[in-house]
Amino acid sequence: DTQMTQSPSSLSASVGDRVTITCQASQSVSSHLNWYQQKLGKAPKLLIYAASSLQSGVPSRFSGSGSGTDFTLTISSLQPEDFATYYCQQSYTTPVTFGQGTKLEIK
Amino acid sequence: EVQLVESGGGLVQPGGSLRLSCAASGFTFSSYWMTWVRQAPGKGLEWVANIKRDGSEKYYMDSVKGRFTISRDNVKNSLYLQMNSLSAEDSALYYCARVTVAGVFNYYYMDVWGTGAMVTVSS
Numbered sequence A: 001d002t003q004m005t006q007s008p009s010s011l012s013a014s015v016g017d018r019v020t021i022t023c024q025a026s027q028s029v030s031s032h033l034n035w036y037q038q039k040l041g042k043a044p045k046l047l048i049y050a051a052s053s054l055q056s057g058v059p060s061r062f063s064g065s066g067s068g069t070d071f072t073l074t075i076s077s078l079q080p081e082d083f084a085t086y087y088c089q090q091s092y093t094t095p096v097t098f099g100q101g102t103k104l105e106i107k
Numbered sequence B: 001e002v003q004l005v006e007s008g009g010g011l012v013q014p015g016g017s018l019r020l021s022c023a024a025s026g027f028t029f030s031s032y033w034m035t036w037v038r039q040a041p042g043k044g045l046e047w048v049a050n051i052k053r054d055g056s057e058k059y060y061m062d063s064v065k066g067r068f069t070i071s072r073d074n075v076k077n078s079l080y081l082q083m084n085s086l087s088a089e090d091s092a093l094y095y096c097a098r099v100t101v102a103g104v105f106n107y108y109y110m111d112v113w114g115t116g117a118m119v120t121v122s123s
Helices: none
Strands: A004-007 A010-013 A019-025 A033-038 A045-049 A062-067 A070-075 A085-090 A102-106 B003-007 B010-012 B018-025 B033-039 B045-051 B058-060 B068-073 B078-083 B092-102 B107-113 B117-121
Touching (some): A010 A019, A019 A085, A019 A102, B003 B107, B033 B078, B045 B068, B078 B092
Parallel strands (some): B010 B117
Antiparallel strands (some): A019 A070, A033 A045, B045 B058, B068 B078
């Protein structure tokens, strides 16, 4: 199985900050990497697919980059509604696997 | 409105069975792969199984192979997960999700999610 490792596991930041979350795959997943946001008690929401494509309706302050084994999710200017847990997920190999999550908290 | 609604969750004893359903609306159900993803309380997301548009291909995570069966009814616009021989490790919130496969390189992503059905395995 392809292991996905996110860092950091948790992060404290302030409104307006620029935040970067990284995701590393144990083997190449090409650009088959997606990012999801999950708020407490809610279902996950797709933010980024194919490493860098913004899902329709997602604010442009979210961006993704990377290919192969190393990927990043960047939030350019944190808004209050962005405090949540973020997951990366590879879909290059079966089984599909998720990172362990990065919890983004208010400083 | 595009929507997925799960049902069938509940409390079951170890070794028991449960069948989850997911009712889809607002999109052409038969045009999409579908998947089940679970989340144990306080834990991360874990893919469970997926099924091709016409039901001809099915894939499972190793720990549920032989115990869980994913199926669909494209007339009823419904997805199912039959779960047998349940153990405490299967206790989780089970989400159904729509899968979009797009582009020349068949990028696969879960773009619509239900609200989840809670399964608790306990004596």
